[in-house]
Amino acid sequence: MSENNKNIIMENPFPKSATLSDRVKKLLETVSYEDTLAVLINADPDSMASAMALKRLFWRRIKKTYIYHINVVNRADNLAMINLLKVDQRNIRKLDSSRITKWAIVDSQPHHSEQFRRFKFDIIVDHHPVNAGSTGKFVDIRDDYGATSTIFTEYLRAAGIKPSPRLATALFYGIKTDTDDFVRNSSPNDINAFRYLYNFANTNIIKKIESSGMTKKTLSSFRTAIENLTFIDDMSFIYMDKVESPDTLVMIADFFLKMGESTWTVVSGIHNQKLIIIVRNAGFRLNAGNRVGKLFSAYGSAGGHKSAARVEIPLKAIIQEISGKSGYRQFVMDKFKRE
Secondary structure, X not given: OOHHHHOOOEOOOOOOOOOHHHHHHHXXXXXXXXXXEEEEEOOOHHHHHHHHHHHHHOOOOOOEXXXXXXXXXXXXXXXXXXXXXXXXXXXXXXXXHXXXXXXXXXXXXXXXXXXXXXXXXXXXXXOOOOOOOOOEOEEEEOOOOOOHHHHHHHHHHHOOOOOOHHXXXXXXXXXXXXXXXXXXXXXXXXXXXXXXXXXXXXXXXHHHHHHOOOOHHHXXXXXXXXXXXXXXXXXXXXXXXXXXXXXXXXXHHHHHOOOOOOOEEEEEEEEOOEEEEEEEEOOOOOOHHHHHHHHHOOOOEEEEOXXXXXXXXXXXXXXXXXXXXXXXXXXXXXXHHHO
């Protein structure tokens, strides 16, 4: 771990009154020319674009920046983004901590994953709800933003850096996906950043990435989802059993929320000895993040935004409440029904 972590840390994110110039100045002061930075992400379009932007901000200001992802990337559209935009990242298994002097996490916070918790981060930039354990020398968390890519677009503009077409396309796509084309929670800042990036982004590459999302494998997953679909009032429940990646659950949850009868979509499955629950909400009254926190935080990690939330529960934490193979499906449905 970095010796510099002994320096003064920010126990809270910036106040909303802090100017962009103040934030960027503080960010650049966090590193020195002798530093080697590791940026850790849970790879998706928003996090990958944000990591690329942080790397650009530190270009020629530090010795080297490496990007490491903790998850297996196997969604076809995410792979297309990596290939078409040449995202230079590595699996965390290839991380050599001995050569890293500074640590950053973007589009996540340490409590989001056990793999993150073992690191002491110097830099945290995110748009998810603030956690008390998210401390570092530079902490900028804005949960009213729809995407972390928006925050980094503002950094670049404040620093006087015009993004390259490749970086602009990544940030543009990061905002597009995390706001679900501005259907999910977003702010005027997201719209302004999106409009700015449009001037530099390659929209043909965006179209190619988006058209890469459907494969024979995903079609098979949709068939399973249709077979397992259950309606309770305006809520659609889908249990997928074991899945190769939680991304499959995310894709299915986003898709089935498009049904006219659904205001809520709850998709669950088993991955790496955890019950993963993805929740989407298109209603006005209830908050998905608050709702899953109330229902599942006693068992594992649970939270998110008003329209999108995620739960991860170790199977051993609920073994007493599960009976039979269909028990996980029933466990999820019962929690929502009892509320």
